[in-house]
Amino acid sequence: MNAITITNMSKKYGEFTAVDELNLTIEQGELFSLLGVNGAGKTTTIKMLSCLIKPTGGDAVLLGDSVKEHPQAVKAKINISPQETAVAANLSVIENLELIAGIYGQDSQTVKISADKMVTQFGLDDVRNKKTKQLSGGMQRRLSIAMALISSPKILFLDEPTLGLDVLARRELWASIKSLKGKVTIILTTHYLEEVVALSDRVGIMVNGKLTAIGTVLELTKQTGTSTLEDAFVMLSGGAV
Amino acid sequence: MRITLFAKRNTKEILRDTTNLFFGLGFPLILLVLLSVINASIPAEANNTMFSIENLAPGLAMFGTAFMALFSGMLLSKDRTSSFLMRLFASPMTSLDFILGYTLPLFVMALAQAAITLFASCFAGLELTVNLLPAILVTALSSLLFVGFGLLFGSLMNEKAVGGICGAALTNVAGWLSGVFIPLDLIGGTFKNVADILPFYHSVQAIKATLSGDFAELMPHFGIVLAYTVVVFVLAVIAFQRKMNGNKV
Numbered sequence: 001m002n003a004i005t006i007t008n009m010s011k012k013y014g015e016f017t018a019v020d021e022l023n024l025t026i027e028q029g030e031l032f033s034l035l036g037v038n039g040a041g042k043t044t045t046i047k048m049l050s051c052l053i054k055p056t057g058g059d060a061v062l063l064g065d066s067v068k069e070h071p072q073a074v075k076a077k078i079n080i081s082p083q084e085t086a087v088a089a090n091l092s093v094i095e096n097l098e099l100i101a102g103i104y105g106q107d108s109q110t111v112k113i114s115a116d117k118m119v120t121q122f123g124l125d126d127v128r129n130k131k132t133k134q135l136s137g138g139m140q141r142r143l144s145i146a147m148a149l150i151s152s153p154k155i156l157f158l159d160e161p162t163l164g165l166d167v168l169a170r171r172e173l174w175a176s177i178k179s180l181k182g183k184v185t186i187i188l189t190t191h192y193l194e195e196v197v198a199l200s201d202r203v204g205i206m207v208n209g210k211l212t213a214i215g216t217v218l219e220l221t222k223q224t225g226t227s228t229l230e231d232a233f234v235m236l237s238g239g240a241v
Numbered sequence: 242m243r244i245t246l247f248a249k250r251n252t253k254e255i256l257r258d259t260t261n262l263f264f265g266l267g268f269p270l271i272l273l274v275l276l277s278v279i280n281a282s283i284p285a286e287a288n289n290t291m292f293s294i295e296n297l298a299p300g301l302a303m304f305g306t307a308f309m310a311l312f313s314g315m316l317l318s319k320d321r322t323s324s325f326l327m328r329l330f331a332s333p334m335t336s337l338d339f340i341l342g343y344t345l346p347l348f349v350m351a352l353a354q355a356a357i358t359l360f361a362s363c364f365a366g367l368e369l370t371v372n373l374l375p376a377i378l379v380t381a382l383s384s385l386l387f388v389g390f391g392l393l394f395g396s397l398m399n400e401k402a403v404g405g406i407c408g409a410a411l412t413n414v415a416g417w418l419s420g421v422f423i424p425l426d427l428i429g430g431t432f433k434n435v436a437d438i439l440p441f442y443h444s445v446q447a448i449k450a451t452l453s454g455d456f457a458e459l460m461p462h463f464g465i466v467l468a469y470t471v472v473v474f475v476l477a478v479i480a481f482q483r484k485m486n487g488n489k490v
Contacts, residue, residue, distance in 0.1 A: 054487070075332060094249075099250050102242070
């Protein structure tokens, strides 16, 4: 069953077309990576799908609800981990988690249970009462993803989740993301291609607002006659290998 | 429910910053002490009532609330630039949840600040009467003007710009044009005319009228403040909603 069905979705800012007639379906439980150079339209696509901006053309249906017609219904089913860590700096780890759980309508007892669960799942026990501004970048990233998952979203948007992390912290986050595969539909944008290889079921490549290629890593390398995803990506993005 | 949760978060975020506590609560008290000392050293024959406690208390109560613009503006701007708001915009929160969630804590803080400043003024000679209670309420309601300014600039600008406009420019304009620190009648001319047009002087006069129990004098001044507050808040809500919908303001 499809989690996301995008039909002719576009976003124009005056004369500039950020996303051009995008058509795409993503299955439930799939981890789909959206690739593209800066300005290709990835973030605009994610913003439209998470109801942060309205499409100027076409539509997207997320688990039965249109982002244009029923954004509130869509918002209840999704969550997002933005490019920046997006945490409340003067609140502790546990307070951040409880805040988001409450905002998504959990009662006070469930809030406590789910916050504790997230703290354990993401290895934040030692810092649970620490203000988030005192945490390392890696810990903040982990918290950011935990905050996105505490509402038990059916669809999760991860925008550059490992940006600026060291290798170890990145690998730890990969493990966390892998554990969600099959349970949550995940849309991932990243510039780290090894991350895409390690995590994705399918990959979409955007160029100038258009989806120019879609498939598994193997399919894309086969299609371009290249040996690595990086070469395939460069070729499909119009660069020279 | 969401309003309460968000308001609680905003309260914690502001009060856990010691600089905010200093400017919110400490600074008006420091000014009260300093200006009371200056007033005490003015000879009686000079007949200068500029810093008499009846003038000083309402002036400092109003001036203290000017920092609400800085608090609300900085918090909103920081939430915007750190993408924390993006996270919340993608949640089921509505624009009403956001506006009230940002406003209510600052209104409560303004109530507390006004109560502290006015009760502290009683130690400096202000008569302790029941009129203090409505004066605290009038001060807190007047503070909504500054909260509105903060939300407006916080929706439009980054932290640095908000700090400059709400922290330096607005507090100075509010201070100098309110008649607290310089006698407007004595200067007169364009300076007084500008002060008369803007809401800050009227805010002080409304608090002063309430403190003295002269409620007939309250409304003409308070009406001007409320009119400005409504306009600034409407602009702030428009700017915020445009940001929320991903539009350029």
